[in-house]
Amino acid sequence: MIVKIILGLIGLGVVVFVHELGHFIAARLSGIDVEAFSIGWGKPIFSKNFRGVEYRIGIFPVGGYCRMKGEAEFKEALTNNSISIPREPGTFYGASPLKRIFTAFAGPFANALFAVLVLSLVWAIGFDVQTLDNKIVLASEIEGTSFPADAAGLKSGDRIIGINGKKVSNYTEIQEQIAPNPGETLNLLVDRNGEQISLQVKPQLDTNTGAGRIGIYFWTDPIIETVKTGSPAHIAGLMQGDRIVSIQGIPVPYSVALYRILKDRPTVLPIEIERNGQILSKELILSYDEQGQTNIGIEFKTIRYRNAAHSIPDAFVKGASETWKTLTVSLKSLSVLFKGVNLSKAVSGPVRITYMVGDIAAEGFGQGLGAGFTAIASFLALISISLCIMNLLPIPALDGGLILLFFIELIARKPLHPKAVYWFQMLGALFILSLLIFSVFGDILFLFGKK
DSSP states (O other), X not given: OHHHHHHHHHHHHHHHHHHHHHHHHHHHHTTOOEEEEEEEEEEEEEEEEETTEEEEEEEEEEEEEEEETTHHHHHXXXXXXXXXXXXXXXXXXXXXXXXXXXXXXXXXXXXXXXXXXXXXXXXXXXXXXXXXXXBXXXXXXXXXXXXXXXXXXXXXXXXXXEETTEEOOBHHHHHHHHTTOTTOOEEEEEEETTEEEEEEEOOEEOTTTSOEEOSEEEOOOSBEEEEOTTSHHHHHTOOTTOEEEEETTEEOSSTTHHHHHHXXXXXXXXXXXXXXXXXXXXEXXXXXXXXXXXXXXXXXXXXXXXXXXXXXXXXXXXXHHHHHHHHHHHHHHHGGGGTTOOHHHHSOOHHHHHHHHHHHHHXXXXXXXXXXXXXXXXXXXXXXXXXXXXXXXXXXXXXXXXHHHHHHHHXXXXXXXXXXXXHHHHHHHHHHHHHHHHHHHHHHHHHHHHO
């Protein structure tokens, strides 16, 4: 847990550093003096002055800021009930509205550029993809509830080979089409026993994630790929290559059938396996956590393929394309937040994001240095894109809110009133604080669920 949190803080710190560096560079280019550049909030645990700028590392290493000259003038204008903020040379409000817009926009832009560069590097190096087949199992057979897949006429054993005219061949490609489109009608091309069938399905909104879901799992033959040392499966004598034939006398044609049986929380699990042509009987002794979850300690075989290294120009095109696709999907996903989504689960705060970055890094590096770099780089790119989008929203106290404020000043050709700026920022600060408290509360529930 501690290692994951440390890795997460480092990763999140990199994304925030890039954002604030964008503001820093734009401010200097615009002739605005920067007084302090900090990674993290609170009392500095490190501080050094260099060329008129105080560089800091805050005691709380999530977030950060780039403090520009002009705060004193702004406070003075408020105190004196002035109708405008003094425009002293080198101060933030002394710069023209266009320069302030440029400076505010530079932070989100730096995050988008960072995502392009990181994803381009991933494509230039090449990476392995771990996924599942495009053969499906109806979730209704596992969960006992009807889903859009049932209404569409899909059946277990079908292969989804096309969605809206685009060829798909594995789980990853299918989810990329379904997840961003809750409520949208999708045209499916299905292979059923060698015959191609056209169907239509409308994904329902998963209120816990905000993603579209049609109610399918992906078919994996119940052949054991790995057995965790010390787990119930290991103690029972299960081995790599074993094929699960039946559990509690119930045939197991695919791996997710196991989870249907585990829903009843059996403490003793009689299991039959096929090993080298022989049928063997085993017994697993299980225990469950407070959420009713258990880990029997096995993983089933997945599909692995490698995306080969690309040339630098091709990698950059791929990186830019992936960034744009993620940007558009993320923007589309914002709308579902107002359609009954469980915000405590769908909205992640700094604690949960830190944990997720660390978790992905730890898991990736556990599979090797290359896999670790690819996993953490891809996730940091995703967070960086999210930070870009969120900061461009026209909400007070965010970069988008400031851009809106300065655009109004530009159009009106009239200096901003200090009190208008103050209340605009206060409103935004209260909104951000409320969102932070809400998301951290959800994060705490999330972490308790991880224990």
